[in-house]
Amino acid sequence: MTQTVGAEAVIARCRAENRAALVAYLPVGFPDLKTSVRAMEILVEAGADIIEVGVPYSDPLMDGPVIQRAVALALERGSRVADVFTATEAVRAAGAPPLVMLYWNLVLRAGVDRFADRLVASGGGGLITPDLIPDEAAEWIAASDRTGLDRVFLVAPSSTTERLQRVTRACRGFVYAASTMGVTGARSSVGSAARDLVERTRAVTDLPVCVGLGVSTGEQAAEVGSFADGVIVGSALVAALTDREPEEGLAALRTLTEELAQGVRTGR
Template sequence: VLDGATIQTADDIALRGGVRTKDVLETIRTVTAANPTVPVLCMTYWNPVDRYGQARFAADLAAAGGAGCILPDLPVEEADEWLAAAAEQGLATVFVVAPSSRDERLAVITAKGTGFVYAAAVMGVTGTRAQVGDMAEDLVARTRATTELPVCVGLGVSNAAQAAEVAAFADGVIVGSAFVQRILDAATPEAGYGAVRELTAELAQGVRKR
């Protein structure tokens, strides 16, 4: 629904390889065990959560050490059951706002969310872009007017310069497709891990230069 070719390709590879929801939860368990002080959130579309069972998913995510969920396609008007299950397990629920969101809509969304707000930098699907959308800064300002939650920007950030640009006006920088592309382009898993480490260092350096 929200993802471009890069993450769609990765999804297809994962599904063909037999990855299922339980495997994602096990990955979260492994990551949190290795980094117990770093909050780990699961970003997912709503269908897998609904199919798994809302209360069951919340409980299993919390048991794996997860800190919350980013749910880009769950309307806030239909989220009460999930929000109750998440709150019972101490999980954050992060909703997505877009440049097309009017101020009244932003207030409705941010009133329901917890943890932080995911601000989409552009209208469109995920993927690396040559520049950050020029609507992102305005969206962050309008979102901040409705909430005390941190506002983090994603969709299209792929290099240190873009990370620095976003960090100058947002509370956090979200990067997804650029990491996935590095892994897809790598000749071996080990080369992919090295490419991810390299990109992480570049992005961190960019953010610290803001």
Template sequence: MSGLHEVFAACRDENRAALIGYLPAGYPTVDGSKELLAAMLSGTADRPGCDIVEIGIPFSDPVIDGPTIQAASDTALRNGFRVRDLFGVVSAVAGSGGHPVVMTYWNPVHQYGPDRFARDLKAAGGLGVITPDLVPDEAEDWIAATDAHGLDRIFLVAPSSTEQRLAMTAKASSGFIYATSVMGVTGARETVGDKAEELVRRTRVHTDLPIGVGLGVRSGEQAAEVAGFADAVIVGSAFIGRAERDGADGVREIAAELGEGVRSR
């Protein structure tokens, strides 16, 4: 039984969705990202924060990242982030009792070495990896590496995914499936994509895995809306925006608001 399975089981016991918060490792610095991730997990004294944190590897040529995440990643890279720094950030989260997964484009993993990356991430306490630009039918080496080291593989589905693609992705995934609620790049939006609920329904036909919905959530009200039909609510740009304005205190506040939203459903 994986660590992610246990997290989702605990959330089901509370009759609610999980809250997953995203932040690039090394933003604004390596030590600064550890502080912000701790704030995402803690929330406030009376309102819990995130159940899982999604730690991004800053990348110079992102595919789906919107301007907020791109800018945060650029800051981390300018401040000297290297892939080897990721494992210390993951270890800090896991060591404090948090549940870390990593989001990365495939090129950094390919350059580091898939088996070596999976080995080092597992040793640091990582539970799984989200690979937005890697599809299951091109992931033979990655599937072998994650199987060998006991990491969950989290692939993406989108509103444009065919039934065949949904079935293939579900079969290759473990931990949970990441459903992108809108077509296009990431970023907080005034409304959640109206295709999100239908995508979750279509994906459920092919799997018993939890399904998380990301891209667009920015408020407790939106988190409650998504928690009404998904197993996890994934938030990224809204956390970075609050970190830029208000630092760790702002991150704790929005984590508490979003956590209250998922618990209200």
């Protein structure tokens, strides 16, 4: 396997180009495994810098209706957790670091060390864990230290300075700043809370800070990219694949990703 490039290095390269990184999320298995993997390759081709590979879960309590529907459909169609490794291999081969976003029980069930080893073997760069706080993550911190995988924890507008310190100290790769209080999904405006949170987070860490929740257009990507190190887009990309024939969905996905990639290149 070729030397893998980590998320932090990719964000540093973007910073050298005076722009934010585009971090694009899609779940494995939606609308089917093959199309989802192809869709992630298209994200890379169309200008996404880092791919957040989602794993469908039966109880996605941080997700809004668009992602809920997509992952429920993927599960109905037989999506399995191990499919994620097919996706990470493909994304790595396409030239971007894949970070896996998943709910913690899926890792626990597989075994934390075993999951980490399989992730490394399939080119995965690390994990984003929306329902795992560092306080509960001793096993994962040990496994990621052993394997060198990135571990991305979340901070939120409600986080106190003490929490920001605690969470960012545990992160590697970047810090995921949830722009608003709430679940995933497109919002008409991302709001000033995101800017405040990025500033407060930067005050306690040197790690890059990427902003997620609510970004759906090139314009919003430009706005968020003006102050954050990375712009995370999820639901809008999933929506592009929803209720469309695969080829039509993939074309819509490419167009939207190009718009978002343009957005992060014009923000500053």
